[in-house]
Amino acid sequence: xxxxxxxxxxxxxxxxxxxxxxxxxxxxxxxxxxxxxxxxxxxxxxxxxxxxxxxxxxxxxxxxxxxxxxxxxxxxxxxxxxxxxxxxxxxxxxxxxxxxxxxxxxxxxxxxxxxxxxxxxxxxxxxxxxxxxxxxxxxxxxxxxxxxxxxxxxxxxxxxxxxxxxxxxxxxxxxxxxxxxxxxxxxxxxxxxxxxxxxxxxxxxxxxxxxxxxxxxxxxxxxxxxxxxxxxxxxxxxxxxxxxxxxxxxxxxxxxxxxxxxxxxxxxxxxxxxxxxxxxxxxxxxxxxxxxxxxxxxxxxxxxxxxxxxxxxxxxxxxxxxxxxxxxxxxxxxxxxxxxxxxxxxxxxxxxxxxxxxxxxxxxxxxxxxxxxxxxxxxxxxxxxxxxxxxxxxxxxxxxxxxx
Numbered sequence: 001x002x003x004x005x006x007x008x009x010x011x012x013x014x015x016x017x018x019x020x021x022x023x024x025x026x027x028x029x030x031x032x033x034x035x036x037x038x039x040x041x042x043x044x045x046x047x048x049x050x051x052x053x054x055x056x057x058x059x060x061x062x063x064x065x066x067x068x069x070x071x072x073x074x075x076x077x078x079x080x081x082x083x084x085x086x087x088x089x090x091x092x093x094x095x096x097x098x099x100x101x102x103x104x105x106x107x108x109x110x111x112x113x114x115x116x117x118x119x120x121x122x123x124x125x126x127x128x129x130x131x132x133x134x135x136x137x138x139x140x141x142x143x144x145x146x147x148x149x150x151x152x153x154x155x156x157x158x159x160x161x162x163x164x165x166x167x168x169x170x171x172x173x174x175x176x177x178x179x180x181x182x183x184x185x186x187x188x189x190x191x192x193x194x195x196x197x198x199x200x201x202x203x204x205x206x207x208x209x210x211x212x213x214x215x216x217x218x219x220x221x222x223x224x225x226x227x228x229x230x231x232x233x234x235x236x237x238x239x240x241x242x243x244x245x246x247x248x249x250x251x252x253x254x255x256x257x258x259x260x261x262x263x264x265x266x267x268x269x270x271x272x273x274x275x276x277x278x279x280x281x282x283x284x285x286x287x288x289x290x291x292x293x294x295x296x297x298x299x300x301x302x303x304x305x306x307x308x309x310x311x312x313x314x315x316x317x318x319x320x321x322x323x324x325x326x327x328x329x330x331x332x333x334x335x336x337x338x339x340x341x342x343x344x345x346x347x348x349x350x351x352x353x354x355x356x357x358x359x360x361x362x363x364x365x366x367x368x369x370x371x372x373x374x375x376x377x378x379x380x381x382x383x384x385x386x387x388x389x390x391x392x393x394x395x396x397x398x399x400x401x402x403x404x
Contacts, residue, residue, distance in 0.1 A: 015303025016158035017109035018324035026331035030116035037121035046240030052394035068222035068356035079373035086214035089264035091381035103224035175287035187276035211264035214245030295345035310359030
């Protein structure tokens with residue numbers, strides 16, 4: 001069905017490149033409009049995806065099998081020992097994940113777009129409906145840039161959390177802010193020098209460190225093209241982290257993460273964060289939003305344009321990749337474009353709403369209403385988090401959620 005379709009994709013990041021691969025694999029002619037003139041491979045930090053999804057993406061040609069990853073199979077929960085500065089382990093859970101470097105993931109997807117046109121430095125000025133008579137039963141759309149107009153049978157909005165394309169489907173819809181922030185960083189592995197116990201732990205697990213009023217996530221990722229020898233090879237690693245909490249009134253949000261770590265983290269982990277330096281951490285607000293319907297012919301939303309989830313769910317890139325797989329499938333199934341987009345909307349709207357709600361529950365439990373971490377052990381962590389999930393399934397916690 002997609003043969004001879006013309007697809008315009010607004011945004012050339014993870015979601016846009018994945019959508020371009022989907023369209024190309026379904027036989028469409030694809031053009032990607034990326035507003036930035038620079039390569040995007042220096043953006044972002046760590047990305048975590050489920051191992052089965054990674055295998056599917058490699059097997060279907062979205063990702064190169066040689067793209068480095070840093071898979072681990074266990075989640076370890078830590079907190080600071082009461083009255084001291086040492087770490088205490090609370091629990092271990094089987095939780096296989098495949099951490100990636102954002103830059104390498106983008107570069108692999110970008111290479112897989114193949115014959116799709118990728119136009120850098122080409123911001124989209126507007127998107128408008130075209131007259132009736134487009135292929136697939138849709139009137140199609142017109143994308144306008146400074147260089148002129150191009151007509152397409154469908155347009156994919158992959159233009160991020162502040163998506164202008166989303167406004168065409170849901171006018172006035174804006175992300176809903178959470179009452180806390182996240183600090184993200186990716187620092188050289190020598191930040192762990194002098195901390196062999198922590199390094200050994202991270203080589204086989206990803207770590208959640210709970211403190212009153214928030215938590216931190218730590219895991220290893222492959223180095224990007226700008227790190228080490230530039231190869232991103234298996235021996236080249238970075239420590240990625242995401243730390244959630246609220247800065248005090250009047251504090252400068254960015255640098256506060258080092259004060260937060262000194263006050264609440266075990267001494268070794270606080271020192272590791274501090275070694276990253278003040279420029280290593282980027283502070284972001286946390287927010288979520290979900291379009292009530294993520295497609296209406298000839299428009300379709302993908303990735304953060306369709307919906308933004310709180311990052312506790314680690315589904316930003318995951319959802320964008322799943323959106324692409326769904327897009328390819330519905331385009332191949334036919335019978336016409338409008339029907340294909342309706343099937344996409346049914347499936348991906350429901351998936352996005354599920355993750356938004358799960359992210360809010362996780363945010364309340366892990367930041368807004370944190371438990372008494374030092375009082376918990378294996379059984380308490382398992383029971384507590386089953387309550388957080390409330391029957392939902394998530395690739396981090398499927399075994400835990402299944403325990404009666």
